[in-house]
Structure formats: C-alpha cells, structure tokens
Amino acid sequence: xxxxxxxxxxxPAPSAPTGLPDSDSTPVGHPxxxxxxxxxxxxxxxxxxxxxxxxxxxxxxxxxxxxxSSLASTLFKSPPFQSFxxxxxxxxxxxxxxxxxxxxxxxxxxxxxxxxxxxxIDPEAETFKSGINSDVVVAGFVxxxxxxxxxxxxxxxxxxxxxxxxxxxxxxxGKLLLSAVASQAVKMEYGRVEWVVLDWNVNAIKFYxxxxxxxxxxxxxxxxxxxxxxxxxxxx
Amino acid sequence: xxxxxxxxxxxPAPSAPTGLPDSDSTPVGHPxxxxxxxxxxxxxxxxxxxxxxxxxxxxxxxxxxxxxSSLASTLFKSPPFQSFxxxxxxxxxxxxxxxxxxxxxxxxxxxxxxxxxxxxIDPEAETFKSGINSDVVVAGFVxxxxxxxxxxxxxxxxxxxxxxxxxxxxxxxGKLLLSAVASQAVKMEYGRVEWVVLDWNVNAIKFYxxxxxxxxxxxxxxxxxxxxxxxxxxxx
Numbered sequence: 001x002x003x004x005x006x007x008x009x010x011x012p013a014p015s016a017p018t019g020l021p022d023s024d025s026t027p028v029g030h031p032x033x034x035x036x037x038x039x040x041x042x043x044x045x046x047x048x049x050x051x052x053x054x055x056x057x058x059x060x061x062x063x064x065x066x067x068x069s070s071l072a073s074t075l076f077k078s079p080p081f082q083s084f085x086x087x088x089x090x091x092x093x094x095x096x097x098x099x100x101x102x103x104x105x106x107x108x109x110x111x112x113x114x115x116x117x118x119x120x121i122d123p124e125a126e127t128f129k130s131g132i133n134s135d136v137v138v139a140g141f142v143x144x145x146x147x148x149x150x151x152x153x154x155x156x157x158x159x160x161x162x163x164x165x166x167x168x169x170x171x172x173x174g175k176l177l178l179s180a181v182a183s184q185a186v187k188m189e190y191g192r193v194e195w196v197v198l199d200w201n202v203n204a205i206k207f208y209x210x211x212x213x214x215x216x217x218x219x220x221x222x223x224x225x226x227x228x229x230x231x232x233x234x235x236x
Numbered sequence: 237x238x239x240x241x242x243x244x245x246x247x248p249a250p251s252a253p254t255g256l257p258d259s260d261s262t263p264v265g266h267p268x269x270x271x272x273x274x275x276x277x278x279x280x281x282x283x284x285x286x287x288x289x290x291x292x293x294x295x296x297x298x299x300x301x302x303x304x305s306s307l308a309s310t311l312f313k314s315p316p317f318q319s320f321x322x323x324x325x326x327x328x329x330x331x332x333x334x335x336x337x338x339x340x341x342x343x344x345x346x347x348x349x350x351x352x353x354x355x356x357i358d359p360e361a362e363t364f365k366s367g368i369n370s371d372v373v374v375a376g377f378v379x380x381x382x383x384x385x386x387x388x389x390x391x392x393x394x395x396x397x398x399x400x401x402x403x404x405x406x407x408x409x410g411k412l413l414l415s416a417v418a419s420q421a422v423k424m425e426y427g428r429v430e431w432v433v434l435d436w437n438v439n440a441i442k443f444y445x446x447x448x449x450x451x452x453x454x455x456x457x458x459x460x461x462x463x464x465x466x467x468x469x470x471x472x
Binding site for chain 1: 287290291296299300301302303306307310314318319320346379381382383384385386387388389390391392394396397412415416418419421422423427428429430431432433434435436441444447448449450451452453454455456457458459460461464465466467468469471472
C-alpha cells in the first residue's frame with residue numbers, strides 16, 4: 001500500500017491535449033526528449049534522492065527511513081515485473097543515443113518527444129545527471145509490483161509511487177509513466193492496475209478519472225506496522 | 237488490491253478472550269484441532285471453491301471469473317512469500333498426523349487447539365475433505381503477497397483475501413490466519429501488513445483495530461480495469 005505518497009496531479013501538456021504525445025511528430029518549439037526504461041541497481045542513488053524529494057513534497061520526512069543500502073538489499077532481486085519494478089523517466093534536450101544496455105527481452109524503452117513552449121530550467125540537473133557524457137537527467141520514476149485478484153483469478157499491477165520532479169510537472173510526464181504501466185499490464189494480460197489517492201486531492205482524482213480509473217468510495221486501508229506489528233513476533 | 241472481498245469479522249472464541257489459543261493447553265469440552273500450512277497446487281480445487289463462496293458471501297458472483305485453470309496458471313509460480321502466497325486453514329476433531337510433506341524450510345505449519353462449547357456440524361465436510369483417510373477439512377484461507385514501502389525502503393505483506401467458511405466463523409480462526417501473516421512479516425523483518433475493509437463494516441473495523449491495525453481515513457483506491465485498461469494496449 002502506498003507509503004503515504006499520493007502521485008502528483010500532472011495534467012497533459014497544452015501541446016498534447018488529447019492524449020499522449022506522438023513519437024512521430026516533428027519537434028517544434030522546445031523539444032523535450034523523454035525516455036522510460038527499466039531502472040537498474042546503478043540507479044539506486046538517484047532513486048533514493050527521488051524518494052526523499054517525494055517525502056519532502058508529502059511533508060512526511062519523519063517517515064522516511066529508506067537508505068541506499070536498504071533499497072539495494074530489497075530491489076532488483078527478481079526479474080522485471082515479477083516483483084518490485086521501477087520505470088525510470090529520463091529527459092534530455094537532445095535525442096537519446098541508442099543504448100543497448102537498456103534494451104531487454106522484458107521491456108523496450110519508450111521514447112517520446114514533448115514539444116514545449118519554453119525550455120525547462122532544471123536547477124538540479126547536475127545532481128540527477130544520468131551517465132557521464134550527456135545532458136540526460138533523471139526526471140521521475142514509478143514503482144509498481146504485481147498484485148492478485150482472486151475473483152478475476154489473475155494478477156494485476158499495484159502502483160506504489162509515481163513521482164516527477166517539480167520542474168518537469170504539468171507537462172504530461174506523469175501520465176506517460178502511468179500509461180507505461182497500464183500498457184505493460186495489458187501486454188501481460190493482467191486484469192487491473194491499482195493505486196491510491198488522498199480523498200482531498202481533487203486535482204489528482206480528476207486526472208486519474210480522465211485516464212479511465214474508477215475511484216472506489218467505500219474501501220479503507222488497514223495498516224499494521226511498528227510496535228503493533230512487532231507484537232506478533234511471538235504471538236504465534 | 238482487494239477483489240471486493242472484505243474479510244469476515246471474526247471475533248475470538250469465548251474460551252480464548254484475551255488472545256490466541258494456547259497450544260499447550262489440555263483440550264477440554266469439544267476440541268477443534270486447527271492447522272495452518274502453505275497451500276500447494278493440489279489444493280487448487282478447494283481454493284477455487286472457497287473463492288466462489290467468498291463471492292457469494294460478498295454478493296459479487298458477477299465479478300467471479302476465476303477458474304481452477306486460471307488459478308493454476310498464476311499461483312505457485314514462485315517460492316513461498318516471494319509472490320502470491322496462500323495459507324490454508326485445516327480443522328479436525330482429532331490431532332493432526334505428522335505430515336512431513338507440509339514442512340518446508342520456508343514455513344513450519346502452525347497447530348492450535350480451540351476448545352469449543354459445542355461440536356461444529358459442517359454440512360460441507362465431504363466437499364472440503366483434505367486427504368483421503370482422515371476427517372481433516374479445509375475451513376478457510378488467506379492469500380497475501382509482498383508489497384513495498386519506498387519510505388521504509390523495505391517490503392511488507394498485502395493481504396488480498398481472508399476467508400473462513402461459515403460454520404467455522406466467530407471462533408477466532410480469522411484472527412489466527414491474519415496473525416500467521418503478521419508473524420511471518422515480523423520474522424522476515426518486513427515493515428507492514430496491509431489490507432482493505434469496507435467503511436460500513438464496523439464489526440470488521442473494530443476487530444482489526446483490536447488486532448492493532450490503523451484504518452487510514454483519507455486514502456482511496458483507484459482502479460483501472462476492463463475496457464478502460466484495455467484502451468492502453470496501443471496507447472504507448
């Protein structure tokens with residue numbers, strides 16, 4: 001269940017009001033080249049920083065205890081999509097070089113061009129630089145894993161976190177990340193994609209409903225954690 | 237996320253008002269011998285019937301499309317606890333024979349004796365018979381799988397379904413099943429156990445809170461499924 005992390009409420013870029021940007025369109029104005037690829041253990045420092053930013057955004061830094069070490073010991077232990085999986089969002093002002101390292105049988109990176117009215121100034125470009133000799137930066141991520149519907153008798157995906165760094169928001173990148181998960185679910189013949197949202201976050205709810213999701217009004221999350229969970233150590 | 241399946245609201249048996257039954261106590265009255273073990277592919281026919289009963293209980297049979305075949309093709313594909321995992325609850329009027337088949341490095345079956353005021357008449361004993369030459373019957377199950385908290389930087393368990401057959405309810409067996417998952421989470425140093433409940437199911441909410449869980453008031457589940465999900469097939 002979500003670590004108190006409501007996805008930001010991105011909205012499609014004005015230049016692509018009816019859906020996802022067209023990869024075949026000729027870049028005009030200020031093109032932002034974007035790529036979604038599977039994260040690797042080498043990305044853990046960036047992922048850790050993104051999660052920390054998410055905790056700040058949520059005003060929940062007191063709950064943030066993840067370290068690079070704890071992430072390294074729990075992520076990337078299974079093949080992609082079989083357990084915890086991360087899609088990383090990278091952006092660049094220039095077309096991506098072909099990087100065969102990121103192509104796998106599991107997932108071919110998704111590339112899209114967003115045509116923006118203005119160039120984005122990224123004050124953290126150096127911190128989130130991806131690779132050595134390029135202007136590619138990490139702009140966001142989505143972490144998801146399989147869940148299971150007993151009624152459908154098949155798996156789905158649960159999206160734990162969706163995060164786009166501040167200067168890249170409201171351009172359709174959140175929609176691109178979530179769409180990538182939905183598309184992967186369809187490819188795998190999974191039955192559902194689910195996530196959670198705060199009931200007062202009307203912008204996010206509107207955004208998700210426009211993407212085709214239903215918000216279930218009656219279900220509440222129960223959480224057993226901390227000392228209350230620890231009490232079960234010797235209870236059985 | 238839960239397949240519209242709120243766990244039943246069991247309450248501890250009168251003979252064990254302060255917690256789980258003591259395995260060392262001498263059986264008095266009408267002992268019910270219970271065992272929690274990992275389910276195996278051989279249990280699929282029983283599991284399928286239990287899920288169907290759950291759909292009837294929830295008045296959601298129109299959503300029930302699982303078949304023994306769909307369960308067989310999606311469950312038991314990973315080692316226990318790494319993906320979708322089922323604990324099966326078996327009961328008997330007699331002590332369980334030692335069955336080394338059910339002992340594994342992953343999980344040692346849990347046995348408890350419940351001392352009841354009356355013998356339980358199980359009208360479906362024949363249907364849910366477990367094994368050939370015994371009076372052991374399958375009484376319920378819990379299906380759970382790992383989830384992940386990015387803030388904690390570690391996994392937890394998500395409980396998708398908890399179900400006890402009608403004649404075995406209100407004796408503490410639901411609590412025993414959920415406690416077994418919580419205990420396993422603690423053993424694996426996981427950070428949380430989570431599940432969902434319907435907001436109007438006050439008995440279940442009270443029961444879960446008594447078990448130490450918090451019910452989170454603000455989070456809502458978003459679900460993308462059916463044609464709305466299918467629309468993402470070629471969207472990216």
